[in-house]
Amino acid sequence: MFRNRLSAGLLAGAVILAGASLAVGTHPSAAQDKFAWPKYFNVITPSVGTANHSLAVAWTAEFSNMTGSRARVLPAPNGYARTEWLNSGEGRLSLYQPSDYFDQLDAVEGYASRIAGPSDTRMINMNLVTAWGYMVRGDSSIKTIEDIKKGTRVAFYKGSSFILAGMDAMLAYRGLTRDDVELVEIGSYGANTNVVVEGRADVTFTSPISGPSYQAEAAPNGIRWLELPEREKNPAAYDKYRAIQPGYIPQKTAAGVKSAIGLRMDHAYQANHVLAKDDPEFVYQLAKWMDVNHDKFKKKFNHAHMMSIDNLIAYLDAGALTPLHEGTIRYLKEKKLWKPAYQGRQDKLVELATKRVALYKEALETATDKGFSTVPGNKQWLALWEEVRKKNGHEKPFGLEVLALD
Secondary structure, eight states: OHHHHHHHHHHHHOOOGGGOOBOOOSSOOGGGTTOOOBSEEEEEESOTTSHHHHHHHHHHHHHHHHHSOEEEEEEOSSHHHHHHHHHHTSOSEEEEOHHHHHHHHHTOGGGOSTTTSOOOEEEEEEEEEEEEEEEEETTOSOOSGGGOOTTOEEEEETTOHHHHHHHHHHHHHTTOOGGGSEEEEESSHHHHHHHHHTTSOSBEEEOTTSHHHHHHHTSTTOEEEEOOOOGGGOHHHHHHHHHHOTTOEEEEOOSSOGGGTTOEEEEEEEEEEEETTSOHHHHHHHHHHHHHTHHHHTTSSTTGGGSSHHHHHHHHHHOOSSOBOHHHHHHHHHTTOOOHHHHHHHHHHHHHHHHHHHHHHHHHHHHHHHTOOOSTTOHHHHHHHHHHHHHTTOOSOHHHHHHTTO
């Protein structure tokens, strides 16, 4: 299974501007001195203060200085906007983790729109291997997930489908639903943490490597994390949890705030994606630049060392959850790192993704014919999308279809 193999892989690894005019870089590396980089392109990230935003600032600054091409960091207000901006050409690279990718291909929540809905995107590189878990204030009476009960005040951030899923998974583990707890609605990723520090919520789902977590740990009351139980402790509860959280691997946390180190949490492989149709030469050259020049920026952000080929290979060895772009595959072949097993997995992932994208297109066309509004939350539209999937044998969540490939 992916989750078992990935633990070993992580330990071994330690994480459109398509028509834009081109300009030869002014300071190219010797190995790439003949490539004409775009004059500029945007790199879409989560909001300022997140680890992936800081990482993007680190590598794009070095890239722009070396190549003469201007790579601009474009922080998005939420996960849906990251996909929308990639699909519409506002940016060329966008940050995804497998849970984002799964939710997009299922058209969950804000992804159920014409622009942010299922599209064929592919990985270009590995960014971070990021822990995600449940944080409480240091003086909280909540010590374990088993202490979550009816009436618990839960941070509720609608701007991210995977953060919502994280909370739903925790509640499912406890046999609860949103109706059983007090939802404390907030409007930003930073507030998702601050609401606990301020004492307005009891628990939140967040990452120990994010800027807000460092700030929270430095607050007078500090913070604690609720360790993810082993499946053996309560298999039925754990399976309910994992059905909602399929894009993660549990392991001991090795990066982030001190309060999280050594605790068992879910981890996500976070990567930059581009559209499948993006120029293979550009993707190849950028993947190569990131690898060849990793030493030049890996010390400019605490966690930039995770942005390595080693972590990408660990991900592939474990069984990739998202397909790679052909430009990145070309670079891995050049380095003699691409294996037949990777190609077999890649072919299956592409087949699943392109089928899901085609079904969404069919649903959109049918909705247009019927005069349905295709906006997130429209019940007629969502029922139609479910009907199209069921009719074609794809009623299961996309993440579960991917896990079934093992």
